[in-house]
Amino acid sequence: MMIKIASPLIALVLLSACAGPGSLGGAQNITVMNSSELPAPDRSDLLSESRPYLIGPFDKLMIDVFGIEELSKKEIQTDASGRISFPLAGVIEAAGKTPGEIEEEIESRLRSRYVRDPQVTVNLKETVSQVITVDGQVKRPGLYPVVGKMTLMRAVATAEGTAEFAKLD
Structure with a gap:
């Protein structure tokens, strides 16, 4: 009888050791705040390092x-594998590259045969490959492009903040 009672008791003791407060964070760039209020933004929040957009x-x-x-104001969409086709430059693997890298690629291809000193500009018109979904009790749920250094707070702010019935705790 003693063995049957001891087994659940030992299991309970072992499980209670797991229930202690765990450490949050772990990464070097994460700060855990013990506060009921959010800290005021500082200069690093406004001028943080930018994350380059990779075309997808x-x-x-x-x-x-x-x-x-003839080569200006060309609106081009990447295909499912991330390639584009540009006149005189041919097919270019754009996936995983920045717009600046695409500019250099098109310039080098045009310079090799067709244009003496090409000056190419590549801008993002619409981002589809890097989006987040903000859902739940926010004012405007939906899909939003990932721009720069996106955080959870910025994602909620992009969705115009929390709604009336949001549980903030």
Whole structure:
């Protein structure tokens, strides 16, 4: 009888050791605040390092070649594998590259055969591949592009904040 009671008692003691307060954070760039209020933003929140946008499938790009009307204001969408096709430059693997890297690629391809000193500009027109979903008790739930250094607080702010019935605790 003693063995049957001891087994559940030992299991309870072992499980209670797991219930202690765990350590939060762990990463070097995460600060855990013990407060009921959020801290005021500081300079590092406003001027944090920017994360370059990497082009992905179905993103739309606006490409201009300065001085060449036929190659200017071209709106091009990447295909499902992240490639684009640009006149005189051919097919370019755009997935995983920044707009600046695409500019350099198009410039080098045009310079090799067709244009003496091409000046290419690549801008993002529409981002589809890097989006987040903000759902629940926010004022405007939906899909939003990941721009710069996106955090949970910025995602909620992008959705215009919490709604009336949001549980903030």
